Amino acid sequence: MSRTGADLALLLLGGFRTLVDDAVDELARRGHHDVRPVHDFAMRAIAAGADNASALGRHLSVTKQSAAKTIGVLQERGYVAVEPDPGDARRKRLIVTELGFEVMRQGEAIFEELRAGWAARIGAEELATLERHLTTLVGARPIRFDTPGGVGRDLT
Incomplete structure (x- = not known):
């Protein structure tokens, strides 16, 4: 054939x-x-340094708004968290839990x-x-x- x-x-x-x-x-x-492939992509990007919605959007080739929505889902499910940036107290950064x-x-x-x-x-x-x-x-x-x-x- x-x-x-x-x-x-x-x-x-x-x-x-x-x-x-x-x-x-x-x-x-x-x-x-509750885990989907995009969640894994996002967590890996965050672990590699994409510590805010803009950076995550760039890593995933999506809009900042779409990245923020994914972040919200991941936070709600306990897979990522937001913490103060040790280098800038005014800034928050994403971390994988x-x-x-x-x-x-x-x-x-x-x-x-x-x-x-x-x-x-x-x-x-x-x-x-x-x-x-x-x-x-x-x-x-x-x-x-x-x-x-x-x-x-x-x-x-």
Whole structure:
């Protein structure tokens, strides 16, 4: 059966979607039913230094208002908090809470489990070959981890 370039793109997108959906479902089974991929992107950006709505908006390629809405949700759920900036008492900064870091750690562990499941289905060597080929085709770090939808290329 001959496939088109569009088929390839959809298969790759389908693989991504399958992993992400399965991870979200597993996080829900582990008690974090309120976590979405954008929350992980946002917490990782905050942990990397995006400590206000403007900076988070830039990291996520969204408006400041959209970032502020995401911050509100994350604060309400206990994943991020606001604290005084030690360098400027007039300024507040965002931080990821221990609960937020725990959710990120669980997410990372879940992706490792999902990867192991794929290895069990197609064989560890086949999966390693697939990963090598994808690395050759798209690079070792093709997508910025803090960009929802994976549209931000890593240009560094």
